[in-house]
Amino acid sequence: MSVIPVLEADVLRRQDPELAEILLGELARQSTTLQLVAAENFTSPAVLAALGSPLANKYAEGYPGARHHGGCEIVDVAERVAVDRAKALFGAGHANVQAHSGSSAVLAAYAALLRPGDTVLALGLPYGGHLTHGSPANFSGRWFDFVGYGVDAETGLIDYVQVRSLARTRRPKAIVCGSIACPRHIDYAFFREVADEVGAYLIADAAHPIGLVAGGAAPNPVPYADVVCATTHKVLRGPRGGMLLCGSELAERVDRAVFPFTQGGAQMHTIAAKAVAFGEAATPAFTAYAHQVVANARVLAAGLAAEGFVVTTGGTDTHLITADPLPLGADGRAARGQLAAAGMVLDCCALPHGDSRGLRLGTAAVTTQGMGEGEMAGIAALMAGVLRGRVDARRARDEVRDLVGGFLPYPG
Ligand SMILES: Cc1ncc(COP(=O)(O)O)c(C=O)c1O
Incomplete structure (x- = not known):
């Protein structure tokens, strides 16, 4: 199966060489540099095929039936399959x-449970809360009264004591x-427990760990959250998109x-691609993948430390x-x-102690490529070599290109 069917068919290249070149350029970028952005992954050719299918042409406002x-x-059948697979x-x-x-999913969760002006307790943005958790630049901060909890400055762990005390005082x-x-x-x-104590709804925004949940490598929030x-595109390895899970008693409120x-017509090609990804995530191979993602991250973290x-x-x-690279x-x-110039692509993030910006990276994409603990140790050493000036950017880029060449995301 072709990775980019339109390109293989040469249709786009013939009709619109400018765009074809851009798409191929991005494929080349992804195939020659290290994708360490924690929120990214490589979807399978089957997911890409569903995204590039004629379901993209279909208007389908409403729900199946x-x-x-x-x-x-x-397309009703496609959506029913996606829903059944997600539930299972x-x-x-x-x-x-x-x-x-993911942002649309959070907006819908608020719309299902809250009224404008309601008070919401969420992780503060400087500590890792998402824009949709109360940023003044986002609908959440404008329409709701957000109260932020934090993380312990020493340990970097969520300050659970503060969560309980803010919940009791701010209700x-x-x-x-x-x-x-x-x-x-x-x-x-x-x-x-805290939500029950103060009579609040609990919303779990599991955009990041949901793929690990699917693979049995992280706790499942479903039994606890209302x-x-x-998101479906991070570790879960599906198309870019969101989803919501709840008990049947909230089903109608969430759907509406x-x-x-908050939305009009459903994107049926994306929903079909979500169904493909859920199918993949239910396999033993995905369970092994999810555990390898975590094993790789542990080795990478230890190497960086x-x-x-x-x-x-x-x-x-x-x-x-x-991690803080300041030392x-x-x-x-x-x-x-500096790392981007050396072919290693990752993000900045706020750090709990707030003195400087840190780095955020993840192992979902490199693990999909087939890299293991040995490669993670090498990546940590290369990152340090670049930042300490031991390895110049050109040499690092060559090393990265050689490494990625052995683990091409879309071989051929
Ligand atoms: C915790 C969390 N919530 C929501 C989102 C929003 O997802 P999207 O970028 O698909 O809107 C993200 C994205 O990174 C996220 O990490």
Whole structure:
């Protein structure tokens, strides 16, 4: 099966060489540099095929069996398959697979459970909360009264004592647990207990760990949260998109919050691709993959710590690592630039102690490529070599190109 069917068929190249060159350029970039952005992965050719399929042409407002458009009998089956697979994968009473993105899923969760002006307790943005957890630049901060909890400045772990005390004093209507930068498992049972104590809804934003949950390598928030929001494109390795999981008692509210409240027509090609990804995630191969993602991240974190990086929380339970590169001579922003010039692509992030920016990286993509612990140790050493000035950018780029050449994301 072709990775980019239109390109292999030469249709795009003939019709629009400018765009064909851009697509091939991005494929070349992904095939010659190291993708260490914690939120990224390589979808399978089967997922790409579904995305590039004629389902992209279909309008389908509404839900299977109750659409506003004609001709939905086949895409209805695709959506039912996606929903059934998501429910089975995560043990959920109900799944909504229409959310266009992780942010859309969070918006829909708020729409299902809250009224504008309600108080919501969530991880503060400087500590790893997402934009949708109360940023003034986002609908969340503008429409709701967000109260932020933090992380312990020393350990970098969620300050659970503060969560309980803020919940008792501020009496939020909902508590959000989930983060863009938390490398450790979240104690969902604790959050459930606090939510019950103060009569709040619990929303788990599991955008990052949901793929590990699918593979049995991280705790499942579904039994604890009223609504779980997630992305389908991170460790889960599906198309870019979102989903919501909940019990059957909230099914109608969640569905109506997605359509018609926050979205219009469902993107049926993406929903079909989600179904493909859920199918893949239910296999023993994906379980092995999820555990390897974590094993790789642990070795990468240990390697970075041994090289002098200050690794937040001292390590990781997941695919995600955050670290302060300052002892190696660069803050996060400068280090990201130097590493990018050396062919290693990753992000900056805030650090719990707040003195400087740090680095955020993850192992979902490199593990999909087939890399293991040995390669992770080499990557940690190469990152340190570049930042300490022992390896110049050109040599590092060559080393990266050689490494990635042995683990091409889309061989051939
Ligand atoms: C915790 C969390 N929530 C929500 C999102 C939003 O997802 P999207 O970028 O698909 O809108 C992200 C994305 O990184 C995330 O990490």
